[in-house]
Amino acid sequence: MERYNKSVGKQLIYESYDKLLKSWGIDFEEKDIETTFGSTHIIRVGDPTLPPLLLFHGTADNSAMMWIYNIRMLSGKFFIIAVDAVGGSGKSEPNDNYYKHFNQIVWIDELLASSEIHRTNIAGVSYGAYLSYYYALKRPNKVEKAICMAGRIPSSQFEVISKMMTAFLPEALFPTEKNCKKLLRKLSGPNYSVFEENEDLMKHWYYLLKYFNNQSMMKHKIEIHANHEIFALKDKVLFLIGKYDRLSNYPKAIKRLEDNNIMYKIIEDAGHAINHEQADVINMEIIKFLK
Numbered sequence: 001m002e003r004y005n006k007s008v009g010k011q012l013i014y015e016s017y018d019k020l021l022k023s024w025g026i027d028f029e030e031k032d033i034e035t036t037f038g039s040t041h042i043i044r045v046g047d048p049t050l051p052p053l054l055l056f057h058g059t060a061d062n063s064a065m066m067w068i069y070n071i072r073m074l075s076g077k078f079f080i081i082a083v084d085a086v087g088g089s090g091k092s093e094p095n096d097n098y099y100k101h102f103n104q105i106v107w108i109d110e111l112l113a114s115s116e117i118h119r120t121n122i123a124g125v126s127y128g129a130y131l132s133y134y135y136a137l138k139r140p141n142k143v144e145k146a147i148c149m150a151g152r153i154p155s156s157q158f159e160v161i162s163k164m165m166t167a168f169l170p171e172a173l174f175p176t177e178k179n180c181k182k183l184l185r186k187l188s189g190p191n192y193s194v195f196e197e198n199e200d201l202m203k204h205w206y207y208l209l210k211y212f213n214n215q216s217m218m219k220h221k222i223e224i225h226a227n228h229e230i231f232a233l234k235d236k237v238l239f240l241i242g243k244y245d246r247l248s249n250y251p252k253a254i255k256r257l258e259d260n261n262i263m264y265k266i267i268e269d270a271g272h273a274i275n276h277e278q279a280d281v282i283n284m285e286i287i288k289f290l291k
Contacts, residue, residue, distance in 0.1 A: 001099060001216055003087070009211025013089060016204040020064040023200060024071050032091075035110040037098040041084040041091035042111065046075035051144070052117050053078035053290065054108075058126030058150070060214050062090030065204055066125060069194070069279035070286075077287050081115060085127075087219055089212040094219075102219040104131060105138045112142065121290045123147035125275055126247070130222055133237050137229060146237045147286050150245055150274045152253035153230055153262075159252070160222055167247050167272070175209035183209075188271035189244035195276045231260045238263045238289045240282060242270030 004010040021028065021043070029044045043063050053074065057066035063082035067074075074080060084090025086098055086107065108131070112120060121144045124132040129151025136143040154160045171183035180202070185192050195201060239257060241248045243266050257264045265285065270278045 001213065003089070003094075003213055003216040005211050005213060009207065012207045013204070013211060014091070016200065016207055017062060017064045017090065019200050020068055020204055024068060026072055026075060028071075030091075033111055033114045035086070035107055035114075037102050037107055038086050038095040039093045040086050040107070040111060041093075043080075043082040043084075044115075045071055045080040045082070046078060048079050050077065050079045051290070052115075052120040053080050054112070054117075054120050054122045055080060055082040056122070056124035056128030056131045057083075057085065057088070057090075058124075058128050059217050059220070060089055060208055060212055061126075062088060062208075064090070065201060065208075066128075066275070068198075068201065068276075070275055070283055073280075073283040074286060077291060078121065081111070081117075083111060085217065085220065087216045089208050094216070098219060102221075104220065105135065108135050109139070109142075118142065119144055121145050121147075123149065123286060123290075124151070125149045126151060126272065127217075127220065127222075129239070129248075133230075133233055134223065136237055137225065137232060140232065140236075143236070145290050146233075147289060148237060148239045149282065150242060150248050150272050151239060152241075152248040153256055153260075154222065154224060155252070155256060156224060157222070163247050163250075172209060175206065177206055180206045180209055184273070187246075188273050189242055189269050189277055191269050191277040192271070192273070194279070195273055227256075227260055230256075230262065234261045235263070238265070238285075240265055240267055240274060240285055242267050242272060242274040242277065244269075244271040245274065247272050 129148035
């Protein structure tokens with residue numbers, strides 16, 4: 001499966017990716033890790049003697065755009081490993097095994113082993129939030145704590161699909177620059193300007209909507225868990241949810257967290273792009289919970 005609709009699209013995405021990375025304004029190391037499912041691109045930042053923090057972006061996003069407003073503060077407290085999801089829009093390159101039998105847990109196991117990390121903190125946004133709590137459920141001995149931003153624990157596949165369709169359609173089907181801005185405002189709270197006024201960030205997101213084939217990430221399945229399973233996340237996982245996030249802040253999702261005594265906080269003036277819209281607040285919440 002081609003991950004990009006046009007070869008020029010891949011070039012524009014990679015060039016703007018590199019431009020966003022440079023705008024981080026800090027030292028970083030890019031590295032490609034060979035896994036069972038292809039080459040996984042990671043970005044390492046900070047002092048390796050600090051506690052590790054594994055970062056996962058959302059569907060059709062990548063590390064360069066996701067952590068642009070968080071990386072400086074977080075890398076002062078943690079050794080950061082920001083992962084481009086294999087099959088996603090970053091620099092990771094999936095192989096045939098990915099398309100045949102991708103396994104998220106094995107994949108993350110191999111990423112940690114490559115950095116000789118035996119136990120880690122983990123955080124993610126949107127689909128990255130799912131990876132964070134999912135890995136904490138499946139590998140509790142390997143996860144210290146987990147932060148789930150702009151995420152929820154769905155009760156059914158219908159819940160997952162219906163919320164995604166409501167949030168992203170029809171704008172994502174017609175990725176013009178005008179619709180790109182319209183979708184951003186639809187997904188965000190009142191503080192969308194921190195995203196919209198960053199020309200490089202908006203241009204990169206437009207390229208992703210226009211040229212990246214979202215079907216490439218369909219191998220990243222979401223498993224539905226019963227209450228007796230997710231209760232194990234109590235005291236280990238914190239959900240940070242934007243007040244205006246239609247994908248994670250709705251009664252059924254909040255009730256599921258409350259019924260299972262899973263910690264969560266509603267972040268004012270934030271939507272689905274929570275860590276962009278309220279970067280300082282989110283950075284402090286992450287540090288406070290993990291430290």
